Amino acid sequence: MKIISQQRIKSLAISPKRCVEWIRESFAMKAQAQLPAKISVHPADTDFFTSMPCLLPNPADTGVNFHRQYFGVKEVHRIEGAVPSLGSDLMLYDAKSGELLALMDSDWITTMRTGAVAAVSAKALRKTGAETYAFVGLGNTARASLLCILEAEPEKHFKVKLLKYKKQAEFFIQRFEAYSNVEFEIMDNINDMAKSADVLISCITSATGQLVSNEALLPGITVIPVHMRGFQNCDTTFDRVLGDDTDHVKGFKYFNQFRAYNEIGEVLAGNDPGRTSDQQRIIDYNYGLALHDVTFAAKIFEMLESDAAIQSVEMIKETEKFWV
Template identity: 25%
Template structure:
C-alpha cells in the first residue's frame, strides 16, 4: 500500500531544521555518486503552460523518485506531484501533494549551500524577493547561521514590509525592509535572490568581499538574477553541473560575455558537502550557489516526510498494482 499525503497533511509535518538535515544528507549522497538529473520541460503555447519533471536516486536514504508538475495551462495555476519509491525494492512508498513542501525543501537546499560556502561568522543577510520561496530560504538559512540583521527588498512596498514584519517577530534577528537591492546587499554576508526577474537584481559592485550568494529564483537559459561580473568573481557552485549549460541563465550569460567558461565551475554542491571538493577557502572571496531545483532535495524531503507521516499516523493508503499482476491478470 502506498501512502498518499495531502498538502495540508504535509504542511507543518517537519521543521526547517529537519528539512535541512534531510537535504544535506541527500547532497552528501550525490557527492558520493548518487544519480540525479536536471529538470526536463515540455512547453505548450496554447493554452500556455509547462510540464516539468526531475528525479534522483538516494541509496543511503533508501528512496528514489522526484517531482512532476504542471504550471499554467487553462487553470493558470500549478500542481505539484511527488512520487517516492523504495530504493531497494522499487515499490511505491508515497505520493505527496508537493505544493506546501516546495519552499521548505528548496529553502533547505539553499541553507545547505550557505552552510557549505558562507563564512562561519556570517550574521547579516540580504533577501531580494518577498514571496514564498524567499520566506523558505530565510527560514532555512536561520537554522545554519546565527543571524543578527536581515534586510529585505522587493519592488512592492507592502510585500517587503509584510515580509519584514513577519520575520522580525519570528526570528531573533533585526529584520527590516529597505528601498533598493543595493541597500539590502551593502555589507551583507549572505545574499539570497528569490525573484522572477529576467535581468540581474544584484550587481557585483554591491557585493561585499567575503559574501556568499544563493541564487535560486531562475532556471531558464535566457533569464538571470546575477550579472556576469558576479559569476566571474565567484567560486561558482551549482546544484548539478549538467544544469550549467542547460538552464543556469546567470552562468550561460557570463559564458556568452566571455567572462567564464565551463572550467570555471568549481564543483557541484554535493561534492563540497561530501568533502570531495573544498568549499570556501578564504574570508575575502565571493561564493555563489546556483540553485535551480533538483530531485535531490525533493526525494530527500519527501522520504523524510513519509517517515514522519508514518510515525504520526497521517495519510491515506492507496493500492498500486505491481506490473506482474496488472499486465498478466494474475
C-alpha cells in the same frame, strides 16, 4: 498507495532545523544516487511541466535509516493564469518491488528543501563573521530560507535587509516576530542593499536583465540566486561559481568561463574548501535536485506509513503472465 496531502504533511510540524539536517544527509548520498537531469516540456510560452526522477541508494550502503530503497519522481508545473500558477506532485516507489507507495503533494517539500539548501549553502560559503543577509523576492521560498537560517543557528544574531515591494516586506517581518535572533531593515534600492550585504539571497521567479550592478557586489559577498535569474553578470566576474549539479549548469551561456567551479556538495563533504579568502566573491546556483525531494518524501512517508487515517487507494495489478 497512500495519498498524502500538503495539510497532512504540515500537521507533522517538521522543523526547519530538521529540514536542514535532511539536506545535509541527502547531499551526502548524491554520489551514490542515480540522478538523471530534469526533462521539461512546454505547452505554451512560459508554461512547463518538468519531470525530476531520482533513485536513492540502498540504505545499507549509506547508513541512512530508511526502511527500504526508494525511487521517486516529482512533476513540477507552471501554468500561466492557474491558481496557484506553480505546483508539484511526487510519486514515491519501493525500488525493490516497484510498488507505488504514495502520491504526495510536494509543494511544501519543494519550498522547504529549497529554503534549507539556501541556508546550508550560505553558511558553507559566507565569509568570516558574516551576519548581514539581504533578500529580494519575499514569498514562501524566502520565508523558508530565513526560517532554516535562523533555526539552524539559534545562537547567532542576524541582520536581515529586505528590498521594499508593495507591503511584502512588512508582512515578511510579521512572520518572524517570534524570533529573537534577527533584526530587519527595509531598503528601497537593490544596489544599496547589495553593498551592505554579506550574503544576498534572491527568490524572485522572473527577471529581465541583471538585478544588481557588478560594482554593488563587493568583495566577500556570497550570492545565492534561488531561481537562477538576474545575476548572469556574476558568471564571468566572480572568483568562484558553484552549483548543486553540473548537468544543471553546464548549459549556461558562460559555463566555460566559470572560475574555480565545483558542486556545493563537494564543499559540504569537505572535499573542497569552498571559500578560501574573505575577499572572494562567490555565487552558488542551486537549480533544485530530485535527490532532496525524494529524501524528504521518503522521510515523510515513513513518518506516516502506519497512519490508518490517511486515504489509501488499492492498486490491483494483474498477476497472470498473459492478460490480454
